[in-house]
Amino acid sequence: MEKITVAQVFAVQQFVDELDSEKDRVREVMTAEIGRADQKYRDQIWDLEREKREVVGKLEAARDDFVRGMEAKIVEHYAVIKRVQRILECFRMPTARPLTIPDEVKLGQYAFQFQECLGYLVDDDMLKVKIFIVGNRKPKNHLTLVAIGRSIFTEPLIKFPQGYGLEIDTFGHRNSLELGLRDAGSAEELKEYYARHKSDILKPAIDEYQAVKAEYLDTMSTYKLTDFELLISWRCPKCNNFRTTYESDTGYRSDEAPQCYHHDPYVKMEKTIVYDTTQKLTIKV
Numbered sequence: 001m002e003k004i005t006v007a008q009v010f011a012v013q014q015f016v017d018e019l020d021s022e023k024d025r026v027r028e029v030m031t032a033e034i035g036r037a038d039q040k041y042r043d044q045i046w047d048l049e050r051e052k053r054e055v056v057g058k059l060e061a062a063r064d065d066f067v068r069g070m071e072a073k074i075v076e077h078y079a080v081i082k083r084v085q086r087i088l089e090c091f092r093m094p095t096a097r098p099l100t101i102p103d104e105v106k107l108g109q110y111a112f113q114f115q116e117c118l119g120y121l122v123d124d125d126m127l128k129v130k131i132f133i134v135g136n137r138k139p140k141n142h143l144t145l146v147a148i149g150r151s152i153f154t155e156p157l158i159k160f161p162q163g164y165g166l167e168i169d170t171f172g173h174r175n176s177l178e179l180g181l182r183d184a185g186s187a188e189e190l191k192e193y194y195a196r197h198k199s200d201i202l203k204p205a206i207d208e209y210q211a212v213k214a215e216y217l218d219t220m221s222t223y224k225l226t227d228f229e230l231l232i233s234w235r236c237p238k239c240n241n242f243r244t245t246y247e248s249d250t251g252y253r254s255d256e257a258p259q260c261y262h263h264d265p266y267v268k269m270e271k272t273i274v275y276d277t278t279q280k281l282t283i284k285v
């Protein structure tokens with residue numbers, strides 16, 4: 001076995017130290033290079049990200065502007081169709097509907113007691129509203145001031161206020177308006193309240209009715225249903241009820257006509273629809 005000398009140990013130690021410092025030096029150089037490469041790509045990625053955000057942002061803004069513009073245009077042009085749909089609804093109002101309201105409201109199914117009729121609040125040719133005092137089921141304030149109204153106008157032209165829980169039997173007649181106005185402990189109190197508030201009770205509904213009535217009369221003097229014949233898809237031979245091309249026929253078998261509310265079948269309107277293609281819109285992107 002060869003003997004190791006101290007000189008040998010020193011030599012090896014020196015060599016190892018040199019290797020070690022060379023390792024550290026080169027590692028630092030390489031680490032710096034890695035850092036530079038990393039930074040370079042980070043900067044590039046950052047620039048690309050910014051560029052991407054700008055490009056995508058511009059494209060998105062352009063698309064959203066376009067969509068908004070088109071939507072505004074659609075709404076603007078659609079207003080005519082909306083108007084015609086409302087005109088057609090005017091022709092659908094049940095003008096033959098009897099509006100007279102009897103003075104006595106029958107007892108409901110429960111413990112309601114008819115007390116007194118205070119007469120008409122509104123007595124117009126297309127809307128009648130009568131005011132009643134009826135009993136309710138509350139232990140205190142056991143009387144309610146109630147408004148009952150009947151109009152030839154229905155939804156969607158107008159929606160009259162409808163309270164619930166009044167449980168008033170009105171001879172099977174569907175009321176347009178049924179509303180509890182106030183509860184009190186005595187009829188005198190309710191009468192006083194009614195006298196004081198006669199002009200503001202139901203004011204928004206009555207104002208809306210007046211506006212709808214004006215619109216209705218204007219429509220009736222301007223148009224005939226035949227003006228819109230091409231938009232009528234079905235007609236009831238019994239009453240003048242109809243369905244328009246705006247209402248879908250779904251829910252009916254194709255070989256079966258839809259029915260009017262009184263269960264008689266509608267008659268299909270045969271017609272050829274000719275579209276005016278000269279007015280076609282051109283849309284540029």
Ligand SMILES: [Zn+2]
Pocket residue numbers: 236237238239240241260261262264
């Ligand atoms: Zn009918």
